[in-house]
Amino acid sequence: MKKFLLPLLFLFLFIFESLYVQYSPAEMFGHNRIIAPHFLFAGLLFLTIFVGKKHGIIYAAIFGLLFDIVYIEIIGIYLFLFPFICYLVSKIMHIMQTNIVIAFLVSLFGIALLEVGVYEMDHLIHVTNLDFMSFIKLRFYPTLILNAVFIIIAGYPFKRLFEKHAESLRAE
Numbered sequence: 001m002k003k004f005l006l007p008l009l010f011l012f013l014f015i016f017e018s019l020y021v022q023y024s025p026a027e028m029f030g031h032n033r034i035i036a037p038h039f040l041f042a043g044l045l046f047l048t049i050f051v052g053k054k055h056g057i058i059y060a061a062i063f064g065l066l067f068d069i070v071y072i073e074i075i076g077i078y079l080f081l082f083p084f085i086c087y088l089v090s091k092i093m094h095i096m097q098t099n100i101v102i103a104f105l106v107s108l109f110g111i112a113l114l115e116v117g118v119y120e121m122d123h124l125i126h127v128t129n130l131d132f133m134s135f136i137k138l139r140f141y142p143t144l145i146l147n148a149v150f151i152i153i154a155g156y157p158f159k160r161l162f163e164k165h166a167e168s169l170r171a172e
Helices: 001-023 039-049 052-073 077-095 100-123 132-171
Strands: none
Touching: 001 039, 001 052, 001 132, 039 052, 039 077, 039 100, 039 132, 052 077, 077 100, 100 132
């Protein structure tokens, strides 16, 4: 049963993101703001921080591909960015202490990298016509605020769950 807990958690976060977008009020951050929840990615970053690089990158690649297949017309953006940012976060965590405050800050940094990376890829292939400053004002800041609130709420339960998972992996 414990082997299915992580995939079910990430599948729940994957579905919860789309439910949040569908049922949240459009004017939450003001008129014409774009809010992108990255609850799944925040969970993947916490997995990378508290369990390890190998598990984080594997789950990031699987769910990045799933994200591309379900939501994006171009397969490869999230398949590349999810594992790459998880790898960067694992390298950052070799330098930093592993505690909840650092995990919060590093996760927000990872989400910021994801947002900028997706914007740059979309801008490069002419999917979006937003200039960078409009992107920052209309999407980047509201997205970071929403995901910061989510990490504040779910960060400690994620930390506890992933620390227990790491202990059970070491015991095997």
